[in-house]
Amino acid sequence: MAEMIRVPAEECRYLCSQAFERNGMLPENADRAVEQFILCDLLGIPTHGVLRLSHYIGRIQVGGINPKGEIKVDRKTSALAIVDGANTIGTVVASHAVDVGIEMARQSGIAFISVKNSNHFGANASFAWKACKAGMISMSGTNGGLTMPATGGKAQVVGNNPIGYGAPRKSGKHFILDFALSVQSRGKIRRAAELGEPIPEGWGLGPDGKDTTNAADVLQGFVLPVGGHKGYGMALAVDMLSGVLSGGAFSPHTKSQFFEANEPSGICHYFTFIDPEKMIGLDAFQDRLEEYCDWIKEQPAVDPNVPVRVPGERAADAYAENLEKGILVDANHHKRNQGLADGSVKGVIPKG
């Protein structure tokens, strides 16, 4: 078992920024990139936090990501823009797009940003959180490496394209929703395969397109979309708003960050921001949202020891705890990140 240790967020931030700067990023961009994945760790999403540093650095080192890519913003109207990520680190591209979008929404009440030529951007939750802190409602999504078949198909045609929603709450426990459009993550299926354990029906198909509970077969085959045709259609919609509408890469053209790590992955995202201040006023919106959340939490739970929750509350609790006690990191990963920061080890591309 991995030994988990707590490391102050500030220390993780410093190490990661050092590693990016050492690999050619401008300090300003390195800090911005790191801010978003430290946020993932703080919010209790370690799968998208500092754990990823080695992969990202690895891709810079094999020439797949350009550490010096200059992000360009093409404003189409006062509420619409296309951001070209110039194939630099995805978290800095997305963070930049969020800043542009929030500024536009502050003026126009709403903004839609479609982003092309980016890379893996971590988790929607970290951008929703950033928007909430600015008093904005947000909706976002990203395309990604192909993992899912069409309904009735037996070829990978779309990624599990995660989506996110955020709304600012007065309590600071922001409403945050962030999930992939597959029933289950490949990570969980991989773990079952490693342990030789069966997986529940409905998680995936074998390479022949047939249902199976054999995890190894699913890894060779397909993960299934949540809700069947619902998740499949929604994953296409996400790619339509990001890959198709930005002029960037959509399913047939994206590259795998694992198997084609030395090529630009072409990943695309979208963000929508709405300023509640321009609708019924931020104050009124938040009072209503708080009433809603309070009402839900007053409802009876199936297990009285597990109270009903509202999306985002667990993340907000994790944020407070991790900020105070330090981020939970695998001791080996932390050591690896120290090596990436001082240049004594190289980044490693995971096997997918």
Next chain:
Amino acid sequence: MAEMIRVPAEECRYLCSQAFERNGMLPENADRAVEQFILCDLLGIPTHGVLRLSHYIGRIQVGGINPKGEIKVDRKTSALAIVDGANTIGTVVASHAVDVGIEMARQSGIAFISVKNSNHFGANASFAWKACKAGMISMSGTNGGLTMPATGGKAQVVGNNPIGYGAPRKSGKHFILDFALSVQSRGKIRRAAELGEPIPEGWGLGPDGKDTTNAADVLQGFVLPVGGHKGYGMALAVDMLSGVLSGGAFSPHTKSQFFEANEPSGICHYFTFIDPEKMIGLDAFQDRLEEYCDWIKEQPAVDPNVPVRVPGERAADAYAENLEKGILVDANHHKRNQGLADGSVKGVIPKG
């Protein structure tokens, strides 16, 4: 078994408009309301088509819906508006909101409309279709009567809040997605209960909040959200964008169109429209979307006799067929609608 007959869309349209006018609606509003639910029938969604006329008329007759409600548009910015439906028929309210939104998006590139004080609006697909015909990408959703519990809860806290996405295709077979956020509709569960048949695990919970395959128990209990916490969170997000953000009724305040039919239901919707012309140009967007759809359809199918599909193609095929041959209607319902049109029968509120 019901005898299904084909009736020309024009004849259905005439009957429904007559029925609405006879019950106090202005001809212009009656036509607009009817246009949307005839569209549902044409698109192959008869559950949201002329079948509903009796229910809607019934609600007017018991004072739940105001046939003369005057819809008001409150423009907040050039891209944001709140529409007050004044408790008139939901399809006319939503149709009006769509027209406003499309016009705003034509100017600003994007528009977001939150709608309050409306009623059941039929199906998202009919509004997505309307937007596609105007060359617009659309996203929409509506809150509704409470049917689903929170994750881990045993009280109804949210509706199955259907969502829709649309994108115009050159072929006219528009990309249309429209689904409820429950695993299965109450309609299907009701049919199983009537037949005394068990339902699959995962469709619903009994009144005690425990899993059951007994359809009758689920009708007394809860239908489950698609993907568990994913569908639950998303249903809340839909209500946040419609009920909370419009200043209208959200979950604790909406009324059932079945059990509280004589009161305003307070249903709220939202619509987002994006003009692809303002992004990469409609032509380029459509060429890219067509390439995507063609590529998906070239992929191998699990059953070679059931080719892989793209969302909306079945609806577009149904549209062409039903327009040519007439809408498929239960003969008894058609007779009932004739009676509603000539005033010889009264509207009936279904039992939920």
